[in-house]
């Protein structure tokens with residue numbers, strides 16, 4: 147069932163509508179079902195969630211009998227932005243993710259934000275899918291405000307992402323979609339993956355597996371799901387090293403995304419195509435894994451070219467996960483092969 | 494007058510990005526005046542240019558009092574102005590949402606940090622800025638309610654209004670807010686226009702700044718004292734919102750006195766020409782802000798009114 151959750155007339159012969167697709171169990175609802183909401187497109191240039199929405203609906207429809215709860219899919223919270231390759235809300239030049247919880251008596255943008263919150267509020271889990279931005283590629287990860295750590299990390303672990311990043315609280319973030327819902331007792335996870343303006347099917351499939359796993363744990367799905375991979379969890383700001391461009395120029399990478407690096411490894415160069423010289427050679431300041439890498443080549447002084455998660459954190463997670471895996475293996479004798487595939491992340 | 498580069502970044506293909514400042518007088522860091530942070534704030538640059546021009550003469554005439562240093566930065570963001578884009582050319586970030594900045598951060602954080610480090614210790618900070626919605630304002634001084642704001646001091650500008658803004662989460666990264674946190678007496682000054690030059694309100698702003706500085710014994714300048722400012726809490730302002738979208742036909746202007754029930758604007762059906770909505774004044778009031786674009790969206794606050802004292 148496709149429903150319009152907010153609607154507003156534009157000046158000339160056009161109505162702006164925000165729509166959702168609700169899927170309910172084949173036998174109807176009793177009112178006791180759990181509900182998961184999958185939301186994307188708050189930033190109009192982040193498209194990774196488009197494929198996830200499609201694939202969720204496709205798989206559910208294929209095995210409709212396995213659906214035991216409510217799935218709400220919201221593929222386009224900022225339709226004008228998606229249509230015009232604009233991150234924010236066109237004409238207003240506003241970041242939609244700084245408008246929540248919105249205001250029904252406010253302007254058009256605040257009004258839409260208020261209706262979005264009204265519709266999503268009360269979900270048993272909300273997944274807000276972002277795609278970094280057009281400059282940076284991100285490994286599938288969930289970002290959690292430290293205020294909601296204890297509540298959200300256990301849910302995030304079920305979603306098959308590679309990395310959970312618990313970050314510091316900031317007043318600016320209080321106007322985000324996720325904060326507005328989390329502070330109103332609706333658990334909301336922010337997924338960042340891939341890169342703006344593109345679809346990385348591999349990541350989409352990975353997250354879809356995770357969302358089905360989460361749905362199964364929530365009692366929304368009774369079909370077979372795969373064991374989620376064990377994410378690396380970072381809770382300490384010192385775990386992450388930022389690499390900012392020291393010079394303005396063109397960034398050419400020398401390593402791959404999600405590569406384990408040693409201190410001193412050559413990450414990439416900033417070159418000057420006019421003079422034909424290297425302006426800056428970027429080397430890894432620490433041992434670690436490169437979970438963010440710059441995709442868009444042009445950089446100004448200060449532009450982010452990558453983020454590294456320090457080796458100790460990666461190692462610590464691996465040791466914990468090996469221990470968990472060992473315990474799990476002793477308990478679970480069936481489906482061992484599936485499970486091990488899950489560990490390696492090969493679906 | 495001493496011209497100096499406050500902050501500079503090398504670009505790959507463009508001329509260096511430079512923030513240029515003009516210093517007058519010598520002594521304690523008394524007054525810092527900042528113009529545009531966004532690419533469409535042309536009036537804000539213009540006002541600063543005229544202030545630089547006036548200070549140059551005052552300095553030559555020995556009318557800047559001893560012991561005071563004044564710094565004017567007409568533009569924190571010439572790059573955006575030159576390509577006629579509101580926000581930062583590459584990543585569309587707003588420099589006025591980056592304060593106090595971060596030296597090791599992204600480009601606009603570095604610019605904010607590089608500028609703020611040079612201006613954070615001034616006793617008085619004045620910023621010419623603009624509203625996020627297109628429209629005209631009655632000239633006013635705006636202060637954020639941080640607990641540090643000094644309304645009596647703001648009255649020395651002699652502007653018609655002092656608006657007290659209740660801070661919202663995203664305000665904490667503006668220059669005005671951070672100046673106040675660093676104990677600078679910070680004022681945002683709004684003239685009528687943004688992307689066009691409005692000489693009348695520009696002149697009023699220049700006179701207001703000079704009047705303020707004269708009253709604070711920083712420059713020697715004599716003119717009339719301006720207005721006895723009315724102090725208004727932004728929450729007490731009356732917003733008149735459209736119910737319908739369409740072509741906007743404004744009837745009244747900023748500064749106009751209107752009576753309850755008086756038509757303020759018509760919204761016209763864009764294809765068929767009839768009036769779909771007439772907005773009326775809900776109270777006897779003064780027009781403080783007026784939308785000035787030819788179209789409007791629904792639910793848009795196209796007028797902000799200040800109720801007339803009864």
Ligand SMILES: [Zn+2]
Nearest residue numbers: 189192276277
């Ligand atoms: Zn996003």
